[in-house]
Amino acid sequence: MSERNQGPGIGVYVCHCGGNISDHVDVDKVAEAAARMPDVVTARLNPFMCSDPGQDLIMEDIKAGLIDRVVVASCSPSLHETTFRNALVRAGMNPYLYVHANIREQVSWVAEGEGATKKAVSLVASAVAKARLIRSLDPIRVEAKDHATVIGGGVAGLKAARDLAMHGLQVVLVEKTPFLGGWVARLDTLFPTGDDAVELLNTLYRQVSGLHNVEILTCAQLVAQEGYIGNFRLKVTRRPPQTDEERKKLAWVRASGQVGAGVVPFVGICPAEPPDDPEESEFTTGAVIMATGFSAYEPRRGEYGYKEHPEVVTLAELIRQMAGGTSRDGHLVINGKPVKTMAMIHCVGSRQIPGLHEPGEDGRLNQYCSRTCCNSLLHAALRIRREHPETVIFNLYRDIRTYGRGHEEAYIAASENQVRFIRFLPGTPPAVRREDNGYALSVTVRDALFHEDELEIPVDLVVLGTGMQPAPIKELTEVMKCQTGRDGFLQEVHPKIRPVEVASAGIFLAGTCQAPMDMTETVAAASAASAKAGSILSVGAVELEPFVSRVDTLKCSACCTCLRACPYGVPKIVDGAAYIEPASCYGCGACAAECPGKAITLEHSTDEQVLAGQNAIIRFQPPAVGDRHEETGR
Amino acid sequence: MPEKVQIQYDALVLGGGIAGMQAALDLAEQGYTVALVERTETIGGNMIKLSKVFPTLDCASCITTPKMAAVAHHRNITLMTLCELRGVGGAAGDFEVKVRQQPRYVDTDRCIGCMKCEMGCPILAPSREQHGFAGRKAIYVPFASAIPQVPRLDAESCTLCGKCAGLCPTGAIDYFQKPRDLKIRTKALVLATGYKLLRDYPARAWGEAADQPNLVDALQMECLLAPAGPYKRLLRPSDGKEPESVAFIQCAGSRDTQLGVRHCSRVCCMYNIKQATLLKREHPGMRLAIYCMDVRCFGKGYEQFYRNALEMGVEFVRSKGVVTGRSDDDGVIVRHDDMEGSGGPRLDTFDMGVLSLAIVPAWTPDGLAPVRVAEDGFLASRQPKLSSTLTSSEGVFMAGVAAGPKDIVDTVVEAGAAASEAGIFLKGLQAGRQRAA
Numbered sequence A: 001m002s003e004r005n006q007g008p009g010i011g012v013y014v015c016h017c018g019g020n021i022s023d024h025v026d027v028d029k030v031a032e033a034a035a036r037m038p039d040v041v042t043a044r045l046n047p048f049m050c051s052d053p054g055q056d057l058i059m060e061d062i063k064a065g066l067i068d069r070v071v072v073a074s075c076s077p078s079l080h081e082t083t084f085r086n087a088l089v090r091a092g093m094n095p096y097l098y099v100h101a102n103i104r105e106q107v108s109w110v111a112e113g114e115g116a117t118k119k120a121v122s123l124v125a126s127a128v129a130k131a132r133l134i135r136s137l138d139p140i141r142v143e144a145k146d147h148a149t150v151i152g153g154g155v156a157g158l159k160a161a162r163d164l165a166m167h168g169l170q171v172v173l174v175e176k177t178p179f180l181g182g183w184v185a186r187l188d189t190l191f192p193t194g195d196d197a198v199e200l201l202n203t204l205y206r207q208v209s210g211l212h213n214v215e216i217l218t219c220a221q222l223v224a225q226e227g228y229i230g231n232f233r234l235k236v237t238r239r240p241p242q243t244d245e246e247r248k249k250l251a252w253v254r255a256s257g258q259v260g261a262g263v264v265p266f267v268g269i270c271p272a273e274p275p276d277d278p279e280e281s282e283f284t285t286g287a288v289i290m291a292t293g294f295s296a297y298e299p300r301r302g303e304y305g306y307k308e309h310p311e312v313v314t315l316a317e318l319i320r321q322m323a324g325g326t327s328r329d330g331h332l333v334i335n336g337k338p339v340k341t342m343a344m345i346h347c348v349g350s351r352q353i354p355g356l357h358e359p360g361e362d363g364r365l366n367q368y369c370s371r372t373c374c375n376s377l378l379h380a381a382l383r384i385r386r387e388h389p390e391t392v393i394f395n396l397y398r399d400i401r402t403y404g405r406g407h408e409e410a411y412i413a414a415s416e417n418q419v420r421f422i423r424f425l426p427g428t429p430p431a432v433r434r435e436d437n438g439y440a441l442s443v444t445v446r447d448a449l450f451h452e453d454e455l456e457i458p459v460d461l462v463v464l465g466t467g468m469q470p471a472p473i474k475e476l477t478e479v480m481k482c483q484t485g486r487d488g489f490l491q492e493v494h495p496k497i498r499p500v501e502v503a504s505a506g507i508f509l510a511g512t513c514q515a516p517m518d519m520t521e522t523v524a525a526a527s528a529a530s531a532k533a534g535s536i537l538s539v540g541a542v543e544l545e546p547f548v549s550r551v552d553t554l555k556c557s558a559c560c561t562c563l564r565a566c567p568y569g570v571p572k573i574v575d576g577a578a579y580i581e582p583a584s585c586y587g588c589g590a591c592a593a594e595c596p597g598k599a600i601t602l603e604h605s606t607d608e609q610v611l612a613g614q615n616a617i618i619r620f621q622p623p624a625v626g627d628r629h630e631e632t633g634r
Numbered sequence B: 001m002p003e004k005v006q007i008q009y010d011a012l013v014l015g016g017g018i019a020g021m022q023a024a025l026d027l028a029e030q031g032y033t034v035a036l037v038e039r040t041e042t043i044g045g046n047m048i049k050l051s052k053v054f055p056t057l058d059c060a061s062c063i064t065t066p067k068m069a070a071v072a073h074h075r076n077i078t079l080m081t082l083c084e085l086r087g088v089g090g091a092a093g094d095f096e097v098k099v100r101q102q103p104r105y106v107d108t109d110r111c112i113g114c115m116k117c118e119m120g121c122p123i124l125a126p127s128r129e130q131h132g133f134a135g136r137k138a139i140y141v142p143f144a145s146a147i148p149q150v151p152r153l154d155a156e157s158c159t160l161c162g163k164c165a166g167l168c169p170t171g172a173i174d175y176f177q178k179p180r181d182l183k184i185r186t187k188a189l190v191l192a193t194g195y196k197l198l199r200d201y202p203a204r205a206w207g208e209a210a211d212q213p214n215l216v217d218a219l220q221m222e223c224l225l226a227p228a229g230p231y232k233r234l235l236r237p238s239d240g241k242e243p244e245s246v247a248f249i250q251c252a253g254s255r256d257t258q259l260g261v262r263h264c265s266r267v268c269c270m271y272n273i274k275q276a277t278l279l280k281r282e283h284p285g286m287r288l289a290i291y292c293m294d295v296r297c298f299g300k301g302y303e304q305f306y307r308n309a310l311e312m313g314v315e316f317v318r319s320k321g322v323v324t325g326r327s328d329d330d331g332v333i334v335r336h337d338d339m340e341g342s343g344g345p346r347l348d349t350f351d352m353g354v355l356s357l358a359i360v361p362a363w364t365p366d367g368l369a370p371v372r373v374a375e376d377g378f379l380a381s382r383q384p385k386l387s388s389t390l391t392s393s394e395g396v397f398m399a400g401v402a403a404g405p406k407d408i409v410d411t412v413v414e415a416g417a418a419a420s421e422a423g424i425f426l427k428g429l430q431a432g433r434q435r436a437a
């Protein structure tokens, strides 16, 4: 075992994390034990190592020339490894002379008592052993193109394109269909302001189309991607419209001379003629904004009578039908028939409960709330009550989620306008059946706020508040190597503090591809993503972590094992030996582990470093017989 | 770290909560210089005072402190604490902002943060940060991770005994500091002044019944549940007993057109579920009842968080809860309409009660800044659907709860959006100037 070269020594810093760690781990003991480990010259404690006073401890010791390696024992490295590395930089030290020990998620949150303290000590011993063998590294610096690509041309994509271009970047917007505008183009007036969707969309489109640095590609799809932040190489194909529906809409837009004009209601914006023949283009871009939106939940045949009775429609269908609609004797008229009474059913295809609801075709339950349906149903209900005061409306709901600005006001207004609200429980949902008593249908429901009494409501129309689902973008997520969460939506880095970034640098999320949200929230997310991309790319270069695999070409026999081992397809054979582009490497180490000639080294996790860490765990705290960690299930 | 006062900035962000910090960071990263102006002695706002955050149950300190440190260390950001806005003159592109800095009585340039003064101070006063559940000295740093790490002397409780000045190794304590009036020129303004709770609602709604020691508001509950809280576990304020039952009363002041405010405060459903979840995990046998009208869990992962609470046995009582009195052993008596059961009023007694008081703006412009407020009292937006962070005035942007109640993630997104819009505005000014030249 090689010893670290001479130098001051290692500083170990142990965090209480308020009481998160110190309530279950005897942190004083951990620090005491650390102080006795080889090459450790100081071991100190702080209630919050990540706070300024905590970081100051490290910086003081570095500046005093006391230490040249740092180990912090605290929470998960995903939270604060960078925080502490930055403290090293501020104290004038190479940030990679640092090793992190996780004694919160891996210790205090899952174990307690003697065992917890012992485990913490052995994790610190392991980090110290590794710290003795690490060396200075330089970050990988790459040029960054001042160019960004937006995928999806709904309001999220349009807003992102506008903001990115205004930040001074060249922008390409890639939209799958011949039309821009996404779902908002299929709406009429919007909650909660009553703004006209067409007008808003036209305003947004004018903001984008007036910019010389935005290129819009419709009927386009991203088919291949390689590279890394600052330098993604993208391949986009454009094909004539693929579906009958698109062709029909396009024909109609052409016939009415609206290609290149603004919003065509319920279709969208057709900015230019799509190509007649497939085209392919390749370009380099610095960042990619995912803005692929959502797809609407399609009720199963028979779900609340959908597709069995023509009088059962989704809200989107109702909005479409109301647009050309008329009134008769104060009644809303749908399909030529006046609606005396109607029922709106909330949470269709949302808030599904395992065991109660049937999973969709892909086996997934939509357990989440779709966030927008309560508001859009109430907005429609209020509009109907105001424009067609004789139409009676019942809203059958589980909870009314009018959470935002102006939302509760709409709920109050709906109640004041005699929209009737009946709460049902998920286990006893409303039932819809055919009727011929002067009404088309009958809805039975148990009133959860009145002894669960069963009510029977004769109606002419049933409107389903269908939820949002992830858009079908499986191929795209594979091309972009983006992850989706358990709910199927694209997964952000941290759901509280980094909602518009994904795990791979240079890729950002805007709008409903991340989670259900309304238009206000969608455009805010698009702006936030643009600010992030803009500030990275406007500098001209980015720095990446140097934790990548390197090939010793003298040892490499070009056996190609690494080409097969790498899950990201990074290694290539160049001049008779494997080559790993540092900026593309994810640093997962799969190649290094499999290389039969030991020609590959993963920086900061070399075989020597990993083994030293493991041996320290085994050596430092040999577990006594019967001495097991108490698992508490906390 | 010393606080420098520079005269000219690209942007001034008012309010150092998560909204202001994120907006400042996102602007600074674009290369703009930012003054972050905070009223209290530390940045961090309400978020740093929370226990854990829904739905991830990250400890609030753990995710706020790094943001605070990032702000403090950013070379484009200048922090100004204890600063109150006194007026805004000029126009978009060249505002002149008047700020009054209250005395800290400690020279920030000299203080080395050794805390000798705090340890030596003989006076104890109730800590505002800990809602009076714990004490602090007359010269104090409000909490372990406060930024800046410079104590503040509270002139009201200080007896001028001179101990701290004698102990301070750098002579940083200055009993004669006066308020300073600063003039700051800035091209753009971001308002991120956050919220307070509607604290007079209980007395207005329930009269004397509301005045009892074991009825706390939700922020007090956050303090009691925080890992670094006053008792390190939940104890009743009146007698230190571990409660066996807790009632959570939602919409206390929200959605109440008569005695409270019309709007929904948007986060209370979720933080009540969070508080109940945290308690259930530690004390599976504790009775936890949430009195609610609707349960509003609309964000990513929120509904699942609610289902978990249901499965853990948290009760959701579908009725507005009314506090009617105090029991002999200091319990809180709550009445509700038993709409799910036999009907009619029902009384229940709990060891403790927690009120989800309505969220209202912490600050209103009142002629101090050239922006309008909407009917709900929060700052009005010029383009609510297309660019919700634009206020009624050009060059003035807003983010976070100042622009309406919202949770942390929505605040972070909005702050990013405000920084994008403000950055675009600043870029436009540059381009304009270049054209003119």
Ligand SMILES: Cc1cc2nc3c(=O)[nH]c(=O)nc-3n(C[C@H](O)[C@H](O)[C@H](O)COP(=O)(O)OP(=O)(O)OC[C@H]3O[C@@H](n4cnc5c(N)ncnc54)[C@H](O)[C@@H]3O)c2cc1C
Binding pocket: A151, A152, A153, A154, A155, A156, A157, A174, A175, A176, A177, A179, A180, A181, A182, A183, A184, A187, A189, A190, A191, A192, A220, A221, A222, A291, A292, A293, A294, A295, A296, A315, A316, A372, A376, A379, A471, A473, A476, A510, A511, A512, A513, A517, A518, A519, A520, A522
């Ligand atoms: C019935 C209903 C009523 C609503 N009412 C309101 C309201 O009144 N007020 C309000 O604020 N919000 C309302 N909403 C919500 C609003 O529609 C959404 O917030 C908004 O559409 C989200 O925009 P987006 O850009 O994220 O997604 P989308 O509108 O879904 O746009 C996504 C775009 O990406 C494109 N795309 C998808 N996959 C790809 C791919 N692989 N490659 C390239 N392009 C792709 C799609 O073709 C589409 O153009 C309503 C929603 C519904 C369903």
Ligand SMILES: Cc1cc2nc3c(=O)[nH]c(=O)nc-3n(C[C@H](O)[C@H](O)[C@H](O)COP(=O)(O)OP(=O)(O)OC[C@H]3O[C@@H](n4cnc5c(N)ncnc54)[C@H](O)[C@@H]3O)c2cc1C
Binding pocket: B014, B015, B016, B017, B018, B019, B020, B037, B038, B039, B040, B043, B044, B045, B046, B047, B050, B052, B053, B054, B055, B083, B084, B085, B192, B193, B194, B195, B196, B218, B219, B222, B267, B271, B274, B362, B363, B399, B400, B401, B402, B406, B407, B408, B409, B411
């Ligand atoms: C009991 C409770 C529990 C919560 N729990 C959660 C949770 O678990 N998860 C979650 O996501 N959200 C939670 N929230 C919501 C969360 O607190 C807010 O989303 C967040 O704090 C908003 O941040 P902000 O910066 O907008 O406002 P604030 O945190 O209020 O910050 C505003 C800042 O501006 C300063 N300021 C005010 N006026 C002025 C002025 N005139 N000049 C200078 N400075 C000024 C204030 O001092 C303050 O520092 C909870 C809220 C409550 C009430």
Ligand code: SF4
Binding pocket: A346, A347, A348, A350, A351, A368, A369, A370, A371, A372, A373, A374, A375, A398, A399, A400, A401, A465, A467, B298
């Ligand atoms: S927004 Fe309302 S209707 Fe939609 S899923 Fe949520 S609770 Fe159900």
Ligand code: SF4
Binding pocket: A015, A016, A017, A018, A020, A047, A048, A049, A050, A051, A074, A075, A076, A079, A080, A104, B059, B061, B062, B063, B065
């Ligand atoms: S986040 Fe990490 S370093 Fe900060 S207090 Fe919590 S455990 Fe300690």
Ligand code: SF4
Binding pocket: B106, B110, B111, B112, B113, B114, B115, B116, B117, B118, B150, B151, B167, B168, B169, B170, B171, B172, B173
């Ligand atoms: S004693 Fe002086 S230097 Fe030390 S914290 Fe107090 S004011 Fe600062």
